[in-house]
Amino acid sequence: MEINKEYITTFFKGLQDEICTALEEADTLAKFQEEVWERDGGGGGRSRIIAEGKIIEKGGVGFSAVHGETPEKILNALKLDKSDFFATGVSIVIHPRSPMVPIIHMNVRYFEMSNGTWWFGGGIDLTPHYVDETDAKYFHTTLKHVCDQHDDSYYAKFKAWADDYFFIKHRNETRGVGGIFFDRLNESSGKTKEELFNFVKDVGRSFAPIYTSLMKKNHELSYNDTDVNWQMLRRSRYVEFNLVLDAGTKFGLDTNGRTESILMSMPPMAKWVYNYQPQNEREIKTLSYLKKNINWI
Amino acid sequence: MEINKEYITTFFKGLQDEICTALEEADTLAKFQEEVWERDGGGGGRSRIIAEGKIIEKGGVGFSAVHGETPEKILNALKLDKSDFFATGVSIVIHPRSPMVPIIHMNVRYFEMSNGTWWFGGGIDLTPHYVDETDAKYFHTTLKHVCDQHDDSYYAKFKAWADDYFFIKHRNETRGVGGIFFDRLNESSGKTKEELFNFVKDVGRSFAPIYTSLMKKNHELSYNDTDVNWQMLRRSRYVEFNLVLDAGTKFGLDTNGRTESILMSMPPMAKWVYNYQPQNEREIKTLSYLKKNINWI
Numbered sequence: 001m002e003i004n005k006e007y008i009t010t011f012f013k014g015l016q017d018e019i020c021t022a023l024e025e026a027d028t029l030a031k032f033q034e035e036v037w038e039r040d041g042g043g044g045g046r047s048r049i050i051a052e053g054k055i056i057e058k059g060g061v062g063f064s065a066v067h068g069e070t071p072e073k074i075l076n077a078l079k080l081d082k083s084d085f086f087a088t089g090v091s092i093v094i095h096p097r098s099p100m101v102p103i104i105h106m107n108v109r110y111f112e113m114s115n116g117t118w119w120f121g122g123g124i125d126l127t128p129h130y131v132d133e134t135d136a137k138y139f140h141t142t143l144k145h146v147c148d149q150h151d152d153s154y155y156a157k158f159k160a161w162a163d164d165y166f167f168i169k170h171r172n173e174t175r176g177v178g179g180i181f182f183d184r185l186n187e188s189s190g191k192t193k194e195e196l197f198n199f200v201k202d203v204g205r206s207f208a209p210i211y212t213s214l215m216k217k218n219h220e221l222s223y224n225d226t227d228v229n230w231q232m233l234r235r236s237r238y239v240e241f242n243l244v245l246d247a248g249t250k251f252g253l254d255t256n257g258r259t260e261s262i263l264m265s266m267p268p269m270a271k272w273v274y275n276y277q278p279q280n281e282r283e284i285k286t287l288s289y290l291k292k293n294i295n296w297i
Numbered sequence: 298m299e300i301n302k303e304y305i306t307t308f309f310k311g312l313q314d315e316i317c318t319a320l321e322e323a324d325t326l327a328k329f330q331e332e333v334w335e336r337d338g339g340g341g342g343r344s345r346i347i348a349e350g351k352i353i354e355k356g357g358v359g360f361s362a363v364h365g366e367t368p369e370k371i372l373n374a375l376k377l378d379k380s381d382f383f384a385t386g387v388s389i390v391i392h393p394r395s396p397m398v399p400i401i402h403m404n405v406r407y408f409e410m411s412n413g414t415w416w417f418g419g420g421i422d423l424t425p426h427y428v429d430e431t432d433a434k435y436f437h438t439t440l441k442h443v444c445d446q447h448d449d450s451y452y453a454k455f456k457a458w459a460d461d462y463f464f465i466k467h468r469n470e471t472r473g474v475g476g477i478f479f480d481r482l483n484e485s486s487g488k489t490k491e492e493l494f495n496f497v498k499d500v501g502r503s504f505a506p507i508y509t510s511l512m513k514k515n516h517e518l519s520y521n522d523t524d525v526n527w528q529m530l531r532r533s534r535y536v537e538f539n540l541v542l543d544a545g546t547k548f549g550l551d552t553n554g555r556t557e558s559i560l561m562s563m564p565p566m567a568k569w570v571y572n573y574q575p576q577n578e579r580e581i582k583t584l585s586y587l588k589k590n591i592n593w594i
Binding site for chain 1: 468541560
């Protein structure tokens with residue numbers, strides 16, 4: 001089987017279906033609403049949005065497959081001549097109702113250019129409102145297991161990459177407990193396209209079991225107004241990361257992407273308090289964990 | 298009197314005092330809290346924050362005067378050789394409690410380089426949650442009056458500049474009803490430094506009477522949960538503008554500015570709803586006014 005764009009696209013569509021089904025089952029209340037959209041320059045997508053669930057307050061699982069002339073900005077950034085591009089992927093951000101359940105993000109993507117270059121990218125990272133060491137260890141152990149099946153060096157490399165990528169420089173904080181991040185993976189890495197695609201598939205398939213288990217484990221924990229206030233403050237950091245730093249968001253907005261699909265990552269509600277100082281031990285502990293290079297395993 | 302940086306700095310400090318006093322008087326309840334800070338590279342500022350007032354929910358009036366080596370990024374953008382810079386200014390964003398009172402922003406600034414170049418910049422723009430034509434007309438008429446005292450061409454030019462600057466491209470919306478915006482004003486404009494400074498002074502001094510009159514006129518109007526919900530949605534657009542597009546915010550975050558002072562423009566609380574559609578005539582009317590090139594006068 002040739003690993004071509006049609007084949008990869010079909011997998012990503014199926015992955016979106018699988019993940020949506022698993023999230024609906026775990027939430028037990030909310031259902032995804034689908035919007036199919038077309039891109040002026042070529043291609044389109046299926047945005048699936050979930051809101052007002054029992055566990056999920058607002059979330060999106062997006063699939064897209066777009067093509068057309070490569071935007072000038074990207075050609076310059078990649079130092080490439082005029083050419084056409086094709087890009088497909090699945091992107092997810094889930095904001096839970098309870099501050100005791102972590103926010104999660106996952107993305108898997110494939111990019112190819114008319115000059116024959118291609119690459120895979122992706123990542124998955126967890127943003128607990130309060131860091132729970134057990135959950136962080138479970139999350140990283142599971143990701144390491146996925147990585148190790150494909151290459152012994154992947155977890156260490158992609159974990160460090162996530163620490164750097166999901167770092168909010170102006171706050172001197174990581175976004176959460178990190179995860180894995182990788183980009184521009186192609187045959188120059190010493191792997192075949194099939195091997196790389198198998199890795200990306202396994203990352204994508206790891207999302208539903210990981211997150212539904214964290215939903216189930218935490219959603220019945222009790223919480224109070226102080227916890228919700230802290231959640232709202234942590235969500236504003238999420239907004240800052242996505243709007244100021246996230247490469248995917250920038251790329252989308254710069255290239256006249258579909259704004260509602262790009263910004264489905266925004267939380268339902270967020271708060272900013274000037275110069276907020278942590279109010280209790282749990283807040284202080286969480287901040288102490290928002291650092292690079294923590295070995296969670 | 299030579300219009301040098303000490304003289305300009307002294308005026309801006311006094312302007313911050315005047316504006317804070319006027320806002321406290323109009324609010325009747327809340328008082329500004331001051332934080333004095335120093336910048337690692339040179340200089341510093343006085344952040345004045347107000348919160349939980351009768352009319353103002355969260356706001357900041359910042360003064361700063363910073364200097365040091367010009368950051369690489371700015372030298373490249375301005376195509377300049379290595380040099381030192383000095384920058385001073387007053388920046389304001391006020392988020393009122395009531396959705397019936399508009400959000401306002403004002404900035405006046407002076408910049409000079411060790412090579413002798415200098416310029417003034419600034420602007421003031423109004424973001425009503427619901428557009429009220431009378432308020433918009435009053436706002437623009439007052440700004441035109443300020444401009445006309447200095448140059449007949451200023452209002453038209455700077456109003457158009459504000460329409461372009463305060464435009465949220467990815468939403469195809471202006472941020473509010475605009476106002477005036479100007480930058481890089483120096484002797485090449487045909488005015489002396491003193492004339493330009495007199496204009497900037499008048500813009501700065503116009504803020505307190507304009508906004509306190511809008512506070513008084515509107516803060517007792519009744520509103521309900523639908524109005525507050527709409528306010529939260531409009532505030533999220535404000536967040537998007539500031540984090541994605543605002544040049545001052547970008548400059549500050551890029552140059553390791555004081556994050557809390559830069560992000561004092563963030564609203565106390567904001568909401569995002571996927572693909573929100575206006576629910577009533579007032580929301581529809583407001584959206585119809587978020588366009589460039591409206592003659593408010």
